[in-house]
Amino acid sequence: MAPCGVFFFVVGPSGAGKDTLIDGAREAFAGRADVVFATRTITRPSGSPGEQHVGVDEAAFAALERAQRFLITWDAHELRYGLPRELLANVEAGRHVIANGSRAVIAALAAQVPRLVVIEVTAPADVLARRIAARGRETEAAIAARLARTVAASPDGVRTIKVMNDRSAAVGVQRFAGVIEALIRERLGAQASAGWDDYLAKLGGATLDEAAYARLMEGIAGGRFIEAEAADILRALIGELDDTEVAALARVRARRMPRIDWGRPIVVDKHSLGGVPGSRITLLVAPIVAAFGLLMPKTSSRAITSASGTADAMEAIARVDLDADEMRAAVLEAGACIVWNGRLNHSTVDDVTNAMVRPLQLDTRRWSVASIMSKKFSAGATHVVVDLPYGPKTKLHDVTQALELARLFELIGSELGMTVKAFASDGSAPVGRGIGPALELRDVLAVLDNAADAPADLRDKALRYAGHILSWAPGVDSAQRGREEAARLLASGAARRAFDRIVDAQGRRALVEPSPLTHTIVAGESGTVAQIDGWAVGTIAREAGAPACKGAGVDLLCGVGQRVHAGEAIIRIHAADTAALAAAVRAANDQCAIAIAAISHARRAGARAEESIHVAQR
Template sequence: MPGTLFLIVGPSGVGKDTLLEGARDRLATSRWFSFPQRVVTRAADAGGEDYIPVTPSEFEQQLAAGAFWHQWHAHGLSYGIPMQVARDLDNGINVVLNASRNEIGAFRDKATHVVTIGISAPPGIVEERLHERGRESEEEIKRRLARLVEQAPLTGYALEIVNDRTIEEGITALVDLIAGACDLNAEITRFPVTIGSKQVCLVHKGNQIASRVLAGSSRVTLSLRGKSVSAELGETWSDEIVSQDLCALSEGAMAALDAVEGDVVSIERSPTPKSRSILQKKVRGGELSHAEMEAFIHDLVNGRFSTSEIAGFLVAASNNLTMDEVISLTQVRAAFAHRHDWGKAIVVDKHSMGGVPGNRITPIIIPILAAFGLTVPKTSSRAITSAAGTADMMEVLSRVDLSPDEMKSVVEQTNGCIAWNGNLTHSPVDDVMNAINRPLGLQSTLLDVSSIMSKKLAAGSTHVLIDMPVGPKAKTRTQGEAGALKNLFESVGQGIGLNTKVQISDGTKPIGRGVGPVLEALDVLSVLRGEAGAPTDLLDKSIGYAATILEWSGAVSQGQGAQVTRDLVSSGKAFEKLFEIRDAQGRQHDPLQPGQFTEDICADRSGRVEAIDIQGISEVARLSGAPKDKAAGVVLNVQVGDQIAEKQPLLRVHSSSLRGIEEAVCAAQAQSAFKIL
């Protein structure tokens, strides 16, 4: 963005040169201001402004050489403005120029942004100042005063200072006008503290422009190379954190702008969001139309609301969204994510509500369906509170951080994929809401369902089967909760045009043996290879869900799904398909080796295993290091219903570190996850 040209005009005696000199002392230390000297055919000892004296012949020589951006003649003198002024303006530098009012029009033709500041003073004060400086005769003073009275008002966009007070007050008034009329540019430096994805801009309190154009603002709009983002505004007096000509941007702001240190960003105060009245309507309990929801979410994603305003919306929405609002929110969230179009009449997906250790059925179901010929572009999350998410487990086999184009290529090659949703269907709406929601600890099925279904819509699915484990320590605790949540999912699915089926399952015990990325991957491979010792509960649940999807989508006739899926597993086709997907996504060459530090947790009595605490198992696995330590976790040696002997191993803890083993074993011994009677 070009700089602003400030034309300071005024007749002799009004104190223009004094005010200009004072403004230069305050502003010229900044890289964003230039106070160029005029070249004047006046003797060096004539006094007055700070200029470059030349003879008339020297002036003509410089003019012929193209040294002047602009030149004029007045009162028997020639004036030249150096060509450097044009270069400074092009580089975003604000140029403050002692100018002639008769040349204002010519300057406006040459520069993009021009601000004229006229300096005046009452005739009596001007006469007194002219006598004090002693440069003019009485006759010359009379002529100047006459011209002063005859001068017409400035036309066009012009500011004016009546210089009839102290010198310091006059200088301050001029600095206020100049700095307040500038565009604020600043070189980027990195924010000194890591604050996640939060978008923050920190400026120095001594920045003359920022202190005026951003006065009273708490948010700013940052612009760079066609990209804009709204950020929270912070201020500091510390030169060590950020100097006066720089702004410190957080990682989130730099990422949003695709900026690097040294780039120059434009900073403006953020306007009041047009959708603030919509936010207030929701907070007061009103219902939002689709257009209102769209307008609000647009401003939300663009960072135009404060943290407290977003929190207010989330609190209001967590328990007070109508079905139409949930549908609208889901559609708008999906619109902000990358939308996939597979060009197929049937595109299937499966989602689990989670909360059950193990339960790694997705990497078994997806290759079964893909081997049959269905399109299954599965996007999955990483663990938040569990020992492994599907993406964490798949990452020990292949790359999961695919781009949309890479995902498209993998699905076209293999019919399916198992990828992390962060680059694919994750909406920026989630980033904003989660940053506020998680610290608040808000629990809202309305917001959760909207988030989940928006990802399925963005993924281009036509049919989604949702696994909903129910149990006293699962995410869904009771059959009543499950029924209400099932209705919510299926109603939202109908509203957004997505075939949705919810299958309620047993959430009272772990599924499979391994809990942790590598250990769960070993279970998956064991099932798909058809090994004799493969976990039967994991196989049976996977077969059941794959069969349901095949029959529900119309791919096979009712009652044939189970046999078709078992044949795909027993023939090895599902196993081969998983490896096709793995290779297409980018095979990981690390061996599937569980953590080398191990310790068994043994039964303190003989008896029958009546129950296994799924939360307790997850906690032990996480303390061992999972999911960050991919090799960490636990292997269950017994199942509910097994008869066991005293000192029989119940589970084995794995970790890549001795510290992980110690913490996990300590927790396992302190809280018995196994109920033995």
């Protein structure tokens, strides 16, 4: 015997848009044999404006009622309404019924229908007023009186889900149909899981509070939802988070991890949203800050989709898999650390999120702000600087997106009691020359050693962010003054000595050198380097074996704006083994990693340069 279907009884005040949402759902569920839309019998002529209905006069309605042809009836606005008894047979046969109704008969309907869910369509009072006024049938006073009426709550024991219809019709229909679909597919017993009804409320457009996010995070981390449910919940939560929800989520996540108390008024940290190959400035900023005397317990991630993460590069010279006690000892000894976060403020919620959300290709930026800032809080940070690179191949495509996220980072930091400065930065090209753990570390050491050939862009970016951090120190009154202090510490060798103390405190390892197995890519023609595609370069480096092989990766032998000649080396691949080298070479031939504006005869004559994105191999 098929299980009973759900009877969805749709209620809501005038102006809420019930008819619009039901009509939209009719399209959304078109062709579904398991979904039935009720047609009401109303004491007004058929074909009258409004919903499609069966029109009868008062006498005919009364006759149908006496013959028990109705499942339920009610009176409203000087009209009589009835739902046909046949709807009950549909529910008993396992089909799901969607019916427009009245709050006044919920209790009576609940006594007759085995699985009743009330869908309450609502909207803010100002939205309702505008919609009612647009009909042109009532005065302002009448509208005000209508909106002032007290609406009775659903009877105890009757499940009620609200759908907020305060935006476009398309958004309202999406919410309405989404709630109904979720309830149709609801697993037996899911309702008993704390957080499930919060998920349904979110589907309906609700703004969730901290208690709701606590229930949901506990449910996901505790495995109380099956995988498909957890994925649906994450999709709903990540899809639309306003500022108050990001703050609530950050507070909930911060409470799930114990906070380290360093006993200092200022404990600094740095985060980058990433997406720019190279740019390993944390390995420079931390020793500069430590040399100045501020505390910087830096926890970092390994690479997920890139050729190297901060922890991967640091691991080419030191241990990074420290536990909490080892991390504390290292920081107290050296003033800073650069360690992997996997053994420290690791989040099971992130594990679930990453595994389920990445294949869905959802925009997780606002969700990530809550995750990142809660981790900074748990690490004991009081002051945090955030780097938000933007560019065509980064997570943030333009400066507008970067500035909006900067605002959110600073807001959420403030909500957690931290001081946060977030900055948009140009991420259109790699920073530094090496892409891969050992190659990036080599660039860092060159900067720390004040080598003449050290990457100037890496040095400049590190000094800029170190300057912002040092501006928080007593006696340093600006980021410019902070930068000057950072440059002094770098030039004097104090930053290099601080780096060595950090390495020794964490556990020094034999320095990983770039792999000697190499292949050089040369320019196919002479011209000026117009663009370096960081994503393509990262792909080549990963094919070469990075980050698993610390010595693998890519050396950029040219920079944007540099003149190159045909046959000149522009990329050197360092590979883990011959198979990886062959794969990386194929990737280099397939990828448009470096675009060269060719200098043709026409260019010399004054014509526009022709763009070439082809590079030859040698």
